[in-house]
Amino acid sequence: MKKLMTMTRQFRDDENGAAMVEYSILIGIIAAASIVTIIAIGVWVNGSFTNLCSKLTGVAGVTNCTTVAAVTP
Template identity: 45%
Template sequence: MLARIKTFIETLSRDEAGVTMLEYTILIGIITAAVIGSVAYAGTWVTGKWTALTAKLT
């Protein structure tokens, strides 16, 4: 499996369009990771606020 991935990346690196596609793929991966991290943090923050609110109401 890793050999196929290595061969695929080597093939892309020889072609300029392939290199550009690889760069955009890496960029999209970084942006996706940042969005997932932000959503996870926001979910934790909202849960904390909701818990505090319900504690004050009871």
């Protein structure tokens, strides 16, 4: 009976499993935040290039934005 009580106390006082779960949740939150940030930056960059392309089309007479590098001033 004494050995059972000792094992029960050790199990109750062991916090390794709880710490592992907490770290796993923290890593998941950091990963999700990183993915959302990367997607947001990608959308912003895409919008910036689309805006630049539309401005070049109106001003410089560029018909295709993939050939902007070939246009000479």
